[in-house]
Amino acid sequence: MIEYDEAEQKMVLKLVYYGPALSGKTTNLLNLHEMIDVKGRGDLMMLDTKDDRTIFFDLLPFYFVTPTGTKIKVKVYTVPGHVKHDATRKAVLTRADGIAFIADSQIKEAHNNAVSFENLEKNLSVLGIDIEKVPLVIQFNKRDLKDIVSEAEIHSMWDKTNIPTFMACALHGKGVIETYKSLLEMTYDSINSRYQLQTKHKVTKEMFISKLTVGKF
Amino acid sequence: MGDETEQIIFIVGSEKKLYEILTPGDVTALLKAIFIQGVNVVAITDEKYKVLWAQGSESYLKALPSLIDKAKKEPQPQNNEWHLAEITHEGEPIGFFFINVSKLISPEIFAFIKHLSLTVINILIKSTIKRLLTTEIHTSAIKQSYEELTEINKKLSISEKKYKELTRQLKKVLEQRTEKLKKAYAVVLQQEKMASIGQLAAGIAHEINNPMAFIYSNLNTFEKYIGKIKQIFDLYKDGSFDEAKVMYKKLKMDFILEDIHALISQSKEGAERIKHIVSNLKDFSHIDDTSDIINDINAEIDKTIGVLHKKLEEKGVQIVKKYSQPTMLKVKPGLFCQMIMNILLNAIDSKEKDVTITIETKQLEDNVIISIADNGKGIPRSIQNRIFEPFFTTKPVGLGIGIGLTIAYKIIVQYDGKIEVQSKENEGATFIIAFPL
Missing domain, CATH: 1.10.287 (Helix Hairpins)
Structure with a gap:
């Protein structure tokens, strides 16, 4: 849920990159950090203390000020993919405004994807977030590898759910921005009317996207 | 369990002001180190230019607000007299670093001090944020685990209650069944x-x-x-x-x-x-005998044989007696005879015909030993440890319910005696009974 501090004139949005272990969530963020080079993009904070059970997530913040002076901060998080870090995942997922599910395209990872997606559904319901309403995009990463699920198969499975799907190769920066942009668009749509982004804060969807994605790509 | 409302709720990555991030100790140490390089005044303000921490000579400290005001219009003047730099966190300006120097410092040194100061401040912010995020995620995870454990504990308590109740009921049923079985x-x-x-x-x-x-x-x-x-x-x-x-x-x-x-x-x-x-x-029945002592076990055995006389004669069973001298025993004669009879009845049925039963009595140390041996079919090893169980019988249905040896066993145990069976298939069986004197 969006954090809005009226006195401070500040809105904080939380986007979460979810998915199984080693599906490329951090790689997505590393590339976003690399490609989006605009004033307001913060440093990538990596809490990659590998041997610590509970900590393992990354945070990439973005910041801009609207024409009316409202400060908008978008914090993009990754969650630890490993099954045992469920408590951390839940803590990070709390009050999420949008979710990008990063799936591993390899056929042998299909089961892990399913387990992670089920875990996402379960945690969202625990945290009181309606999966039908929360902005959600799915990225099928690692398209450059062999033995991957075909695009046709992915579309036949996901198109009926109305969840946008993206093919990506995050390691080479492909599909990373598209996934992020799509998630931003959906997030804008979901909060615009409630927080009067366009009417009160004078932020159009185009402005919202461009402020958060302008870079050298 | 504590009051729910007293719990601190941590949101991972919650918004923080500069004064919440930097600690006075760290900042003061840094500003002091800069100040002694020959700087007039050095300060850190919040995002609205309000001074949070400062080090400088008295007159400069007094003039600090006006100096900053002046710097707002021109953050980096050509003459290198001062510098006002934005401090950002997560892309957001959260404060300013202000430094005013005496003209004695060379532009190179000034640039070096500026650069080093901003770098240190950024490192301080970053490491503090990392620590804060770590703490927040830890606390959140622990809080969640705690809540989950509390929930599990609650459920377990309920199950425990249920199981206790179930156990209680089972115990009751068991008691009832045991009572029925006893009857x-x-x-x-x-x-x-x-x-x-x-x-x-x-x-x-x-x-x-x-x-x-x-x-x-x-x-x-x-x-x-x-x-x-x-x-x-x-x-x-x-x-x-x-x-x-x-x-x-x-x-x-x-x-x-x-x-x-x-x-x-x-x-x-x-x-x-x-x-x-x-x-x-x-x-044999000892109707008139209420005594608890057998004067001569041999005589009691003979009485029992006497009662079985007809049965022995019919089947043509041979009895061989190898008695020792008369021995006293502190056992109720009636029970003793019943025990002997039950074992004899077993021996009589040990095979179809030509049964010979050898009864031997002797005294061994502090025990009286009575052995009753037949030359029958014997007791298979597999059932030797079961023959004293109630209702265990090898006889066809209707010919025995398997309680004779159980009764014998009970009588023997009642008087601290022991019974042992030695048998090999087709080589007969020997029951050895020992009573303490």
Whole structure:
């Protein structure tokens, strides 16, 4: 849920990159950090203390000020993919405004994807977030590898759910921005009317996207 | 469990002001280090230029707000007199670094101090944020785990309650069943007793019937004889001596008088046999005996054999006795006889015919040993440890309910005795009973 501090004139949005272990969530963020080079993009904070059970997530913040002076901060998080870090995942997922599910395209990872997606559904319901309403995009990463699920198969499975799907190769920066942009668009749509982004804060969807994605790509 | 409302709620990555991120200790140390390089004043402000921390000479500190105001218009003047730099966190300006130097410092040194100061401040912010995020995620994770554990604990408590209740009910049912079983067992024991008594009674009735039959027949004959004797006496009474003499001959009085002797002695013998049987039975049952001591175990064994006399005779069982000298034992004679009988009954049935039972008594250290050995089919090893269990029997249905040896066992244990069975298939079985003296 969006954090809005009226006195401070500040809105904080939380986007979460979810998915199984080693599906490329951090790689997505590393590339976003690399490609989006605009004033307001913060440093990538990596809490990659590998041997610590509970900590393992990354945070990439973005910041801009609207024409009316409202400060908008978008914090993009990754969650630890490993099954045992469920408590951390839940803590990070709390009050999420949008979710990008990063799936591993390899056929042998299909089961892990399913387990992670089920875990996402379960945690969202625990945290009181309606999966039908929360902005959600799915990225099928690692398209450059062999033995991957075909695009046709992915579309036949996901198109009926109305969840946008993206093919990506995050390691080479492909599909990373598209996934992020799509998630931003959906997030804008979901909060615009409630927080009067366009009417009160004078932020159009185009402005919202461009402020958060302008870079050298 | 604590009051829910007292729990601190941590949101991972919550927004923080500069004064919440930097610690006065770290900042003061840094600003002091810069100040001693010959700087007039050095300060850190919040995003609205409000001074948070500052180090400088007294006059410069006093003038700090106006100096900053002036710097707002021109953050980096050409003459390198001061510098006002934005401090950002997560892309957001959260404060300013202000430095004002004396003209004695060279532009190179000034640039170096500026750069180093901003770098250190950024590192301080970053490491503090990392620590804060770490703490937040830890706390969140722990809080969640705690809540989950609390929930699990709650559920477990409920289950525990249920199980306790279930256990209680099961215990009750078990007690009821045990009680029923005890009663049923008592009934079975009683039935078995009655059955053995019935069996004994049938044998004994037969034994009594035989002498009884000829005693009865003898009495009938005797009655006829008496009638004849009366006839002769009547003639004598009337004085008809001659007629009496004729009649005496006609009625073969000489033979009758002779036969009466035989009748009486036979009948006496029959009565004697009945007397003997009854006395045996009485001895065995110990109806009149309330004593707790056996004076001679050999005699008690003999009594038991006496009661089984008929059965032994019918089957042609040979009894070999190897008794030691008379031995006393502190056991109720009635129970002792019952125990011996139950084991003997088993031995009698140990095979179809030609059964020989060897009974040996002896004293060994502080024990009296009674061994009863048969030459029957033996007891297979696999069932040797089960023969004393109630209702365990190898006999066909209807011929035994498997309680005889159980009763024997109970009697032995009651007197701290021991029973052991040694047997090999087709080589007979030996029951060795030991009682402490």
